[in-house]
Amino acid sequence: MKTSSILAGLATMSTCFGAPSLKRATWPDTPFSVSGRDIVSASGAKVVYAGVNWPGAADTMLPEGLQYNSIANIVGFVKSLGMNVVRLTYAVEVIDDYYANSPNQTLQNTLNHALGSTNGSKVLQQILKNNPSFTAQTTRLQVFDAVAAELAKQQIWVHLDNHVSKAEWCCSTADGNAWFGDTYFDVSKWQRGLGFMANHAKSWTGLASVALRNELRQGGADAQPYTWNAWIEDVIPAANGIYNNNSSPLIFFSGESFDTDDTYFIQRQTYNSETFTPSSYAFKNKIVYEIHNYQNSATACNQIQPGLYNNAYCAMNLTDTSCPNHGPVVMTEFGFDQTDGSSGSVYAQCIKNTVLNQPNGPGGWMQWTLSGSYYIRSGIQDYEDTWGLLNHNWSGWRNSTVINNFVKPFVQASR
Template identity: 25%
Template sequence: MIANVLATVLAASLLAPAPSAAVQEEVSWTGPLHTEGRDIVDADGDRFKLKSGNWHGASGTWNGSGDIEDPANHHEGENSHGIPLGLDRASMDDIIGSFQELGLNSVRLPFANDMIDDEAVLPDEAVAANPELRGKTRLEIYDAAVQALTDSGLAVILNNHTNTSRWCCGTDGNERWNSAQSDQEWEEDWLFMAGRYEDNTRVVGADLYNEVRRDVLDDPNWGLGDEHDWFAASQRAGDRILNEANPNLLIIIEGINWTGIPVDGFPHERPTLEPVRELSHELAEPGKLVYSAHFYGYTGPNHSGATGTGETTDPRYRDFSREELYEVLRRQAFFVTEEGQPYTAPLWISEFGAGRGEEDPKERAWFENFVDFLVDNDTDFAYWPLVGWHENGEGNGWGLMNWDADGNRQSLDDDDWRAAAWHRLTGG
């Protein structure tokens, strides 16, 4: 089995194109990346703070049959056809150029496992603004996005967001890395994806799985040694990626997003990275571990973010004062950057965000306070999401850049209340 996997990885890596030398000379950083204490550094030993955003879509709202999840939902949004969003409305170059305008140096690029074996050719409408992508599969378009991003000088973090191509994050078969597939299948998919881009040193990270959480009956755990042990599964997958597929990658491990039944009177919580205090990873290759966490104002340390069914009386992050919020953030995740501890590692807040049209003063205050905390702690980050859509100024207001059906862009600086905080965060 391992020999077959290695052969597949080798073949894939040979097929994936490498970045051009001309572009490499124009960029101020050199991959691969590694870690030193709480910092990520490049091959020259210079700090490389991840100033990132999520270019979502390839984790998919399209499942091959044309069934589309709710297009009003900010978290996955509009009809992506299971490819990075916006390619029907704007050219790849324009989209990536907007990322650079935002002051980013890296992009988290989600994918679904079923993208790997999906041989269906995408309809032309899915890439209407990019005719050179016609006739390609989802994986081939993902390849093109990786290549274009890295050719532009941006670093790419591969993110296994879902097992199946649908919106995250309900009770949908995507709760755990092994909800809709076996551990072995999940690991082999990662060997394939990691090996596919081995020769591109601007593909810098493997973000192993998104928002590991409870399904209907069973919780994930951190160190119990059973089939739901996220600590053990992430350790095993990270070691295999480094040993068998791509030693260049950072291994990015998110904490547990949810355990318990979100009903008052029953135990429930967002453990996030708190278990790391007692049990932290030691990967086969030192200097490759990064921890990750997500924070949104509508969730909380004991609040799933649900409204109606599943909503509890626990406070959301937006309900805390600035001082209370900061104490909770330190306890749940930011402690991992303390120097000299067994668990010391870089922390990447790989998702946070707020809506352009948000009018709730508590939500706005949370966003401002959270950004200030990121700035004060010099924390690596990735905003969710970068790309959205709008029609007559209305649409996916969570995106920092939004395109209408005619390809007209609504930018962050177009009367957006988030702009000042964003510029504080990116330093420009």
């Protein structure tokens, strides 16, 4: 890899100019497609994602926070930042329950199942008070529909992310959701679920993109071999299933090692005669590469940036022949504890500069996370997440300094 001169160039650019001015998409201006290293709207405007993650894949299988605030108010917080996209996560278990006609699909039953009847009933009443259009019999999918509808009302795109198969907190190598064939990672049900959600979300005005799977990683003894050959043999049919059910959204591809390594498909490597060749697929104009980074302990940007370039961002450099499968790269997860104002840290500033200062502009980003708390996480009910932009009761920002000095400027610079 010839990274030294390229990284030097990036460093120079970061001090000379910010993101290029862009022709604005007239919302929603979908479907989006890929042109070279950019995402472009239906009218040909360049699109740069600037958004946040809204988790909905944990034990209750519901978007978080509705016991504390209304969907409209939560979306309003996102809108106030100037963000244009929400990464909305879901579990395949939602679709499995749909096909099984499980009674747990209703708000009442899913909350009782996850929280117990006493706390489940309490949280249900809180949700219904904040969101009076719901009833105890409203289903999980109807809640997701309502979130998507409000995001559309406030002109924010939806990026739909399959986070896990079995609904639970993610991620570890031992959670059964890690790799194809793992304890809970039934490949056929996963592929079915992706196709189902692509079709179901056709009615969502703001649906712009979908992802194949969050943070693929080494699995347990039941999993398939942890090789790129397993990846391509399972992923390509899954992507075709999305495209055949709904050809409109972009399709985000994630790599290995908790989605920190995209080298196989951007470098066009061959494993057991299997090669990822975008031009040969029906969805060739829909392919976006996603990357995650959580190197929070870094003391210098050069501990972060070379790996990000080699493992992902070289795909956006059209002159770099070492990564011939060029395309947009979106950092769909990065984040840090909000309580200490660490937006000025080496890590936070390096992520911001790396995303913004790619040759010819950024691809996009989505910060982890919006959630100030969870219905339940890792067995703890009403779990507080200090990484959340919102406070515990979803009534305001956890740290206004981070919002004003990091998040809002990052959004503005991404325009």
